[in-house]
Amino acid sequence: MSSLSDLYLKDREYIAGTYTRTKLDVDYAEGCYLVDINGDKYLDMYSGISVNLAGHSEKTIIGAIIEQSNKYIHLSNNFISKSSVELAEILVNNTFAKKIFFSNSGTEANETAIKVARKYGRNICSDKTKILSAYNSFHGRTMGSLSLTGQSKYQENFKPLLSNIDYFEYNNVEDLEKKVSDDVCAVFVELIQGEGGIVPISQDFINKLSTLSNRYNFLIVVDEIQTGLGRTGKFLACEHFEIKPDIVTLAKGLGGGLPIGATLLGDKCRDILVKGDHGSTFAPNPVASAAGVAVLKIILDDKFLKNINEKHDYLVNRLKKLHNIYPKIIKDIRASGLMLGIDVGDYGQIIKDKALENKLLLNITAGKIIRLLPALNITYEELDSFIQKFNHIVCEAYLNEV
Ligand SMILES: Cc1ncc(COP(=O)(O)O)c(C=O)c1O
Structure with missing residues (x-):
């Protein structure tokens, strides 16, 4: 049997070094736990970065994967797969969407939205091609999505990016108004900036965005790759706000751990993409789609969503007590459903390392x-x-300070 250090050395040798690895040799995962090769259980508080929405190794999802795999795994888009049509039908019946374009990831779902937006704009006027997104946003890492990801640390080494993109200050209505003009075809926005630090949007900002969208005829594209699928206690986070999106992008947990992304197209853009405009060899993968149907059957149960909101209250109340005891370490708590950000300032890395020692996995x-x-x-x-x-862990960090 190879040791953890062997695994690390080989990982470093053979796999491009783009990720920070946690020193854990995972044997299997179940529910909210990763179990290492020694049988030690680690409590997973970020579920594969919000992919394993129903926990690891959920039985009905595995069942759907096996059942579909026994029929066929891939056919090509020359054929219709029943599971993909079923997944699209559930998404349309439970959201504003009229049609779905499937892809394989979040960044691809946003790439699709970019193409839809550009074609929508061009159909109105040849230079209506500008796209706006927020500073501090995260929309993915392929060149189009990266161009919208308003953080220079991700963009700097890969310039030149997509042309005709501009950025506004998140939640700054004056700045948004300044940046919008007739040549804007779409504004991309996260309702809670996830990677940016769990920063929620304000209703004032949404109101201004909606007014400007009506005045200048641009699409509102809401990136719900992190906030969607029940994460905030509603099926889509859009439901918390008065907002009428034209496009919503989803991915992460949609395939129960298998790769699938979805671009949800509303009335204004349901038929923008026509034959040959866009495509994917793999998507929608029939097995990922079958897993997706199983995921949505779990999430769309009213009780399931209600439980998320009750657990939100339970968790936030307890965290607030810790915030009161250790204000120097816990500086702020921001939360919606089971998407929470705890601002711990410079203590982040120490807490994360100590958590691992205590068999707790934090992001x-x-x-x-x-x-x-x-x-x-x-x-x-x-x-x-x-x-x-x-x-x-927080108590220990506090005691080390005083
Ligand atoms: C809001 C948001 N958009 C897009 C992405 C990119 O998704 P993917 O990593 O599947 O390409 C992410 C990933 O974390 C995300 O949080």
Whole structure:
């Protein structure tokens, strides 16, 4: 049997070094736990960065994967796959969408939205091609989506990017108004900036965006790759706000861990893409689609969404108590459903490392925000276990300071 260090050396040798690895040799994963080769269980508080929405190894998802795999895994888009049509039908019946374009990831779902937006704009006027997105946003890493990701640390080494893109200050209505003009075909926005540090949008900003969209006739594209599929306690985070999106992009948990992305197209752009405009060899993969149907059957149960909101209250109340005890370490808590950001300033890395020692898996984003994205069916016992471990770690960090 190879040791963890062997695995690390080989990973470094053979796989491009774009990721920071957690030192854990995972044997299998179940529910909210990763289990290492020694049988030690680690509480996973970010569920594959919000992919394993119903926990790891969920039985009905595995069942759907096996059943579809036994029929066929891939056919090509020359044939219709029943599971993909079923997945599209569920998405249309439960959202504003009229049609769906499937891809294989979040960044691809946004690439599709970019193409739809550009074609929509050109159909109105040849130079209506400008796209706006927010500073501090995250929309993916392929060249189009990267061009919209308003953070220079991701963009700098890869310029020149897509032309005719501009950025506005998130939640700054004056800046948005300044940037919008007749040549804008779309504005991309996250309703909670996820990778940017769990920063929510304001209703004022949405109101201005809607007014400007009516005045200048641009599409509102909402990137719900992180906020969608029940994460915030509603099927789409859009449902928390008064907003009428023209396009919503989804991915992450949609395929229950298998790769699939979806671009949800509303009335204005349902028929923009025609034969030959866009495509993918793999998408929609029939097995990922079957898994997607199983995922949506779980999430779209009213009780499931209600439970998320109750667990939100339970978790936030306990975190607020810790915030009151350790204000120097826990500086702020921002949360919607089971998408939470705990601002711990410079303590991020220490807390993350200590968490691993305590068999707790935490994710840090924007350098200082502990981003909690647990499985949406996490139990109260597991939430208690998280609070108990987290309390212990924060207390230790506090005592080391005083
Ligand atoms: C809001 C948002 N958009 C787009 C993406 C990119 O998705 P993917 O990594 O599947 O390409 C992410 C990934 O974290 C995301 O959070």
